Amino acid sequence: MGKLIACCGLDCITCDARIATISNDDELRKSTAEKWQKAYNAHGITAEMINCTGCIEPGVKFGHCLECEIRKCAIAKGYITCSECRELENCAIISPVISNVPGALQNLLDLRN
Secondary structure, three states: OOOOEEEOOEEHHHOOHHHHHHHHOOOHHHHHHHHHHHHHOOOOOOOHHHOOOOOOOEEEEEEEHHHHHHHHHHHHHHOOOOOOOOHHHHHOOOOOHHHHOHHHHHHHHHHHH
């Protein structure tokens, strides 16, 4: 299985929202909404909101992805992902993702090479 790296380095291929969207799986939408409500203390997330084709792919985006400061910054700089930014390792905007998901940084560094 390939990778579809978001601006922040997360792999959209493994994201339940993208999987549910691509496969039109309403049960996965429901379970993802429930999981994210608990994980992110975001009780407003509903199954109907779980639709996303991936951060850098054309198509629908999950609400957070549209509002994501990392994505907004990359787009404003004309980058596809943060791998193109020379400030990657010292960026305060992306540091929470990198500190919580170490594989995200590696994904971005792999894109550089």
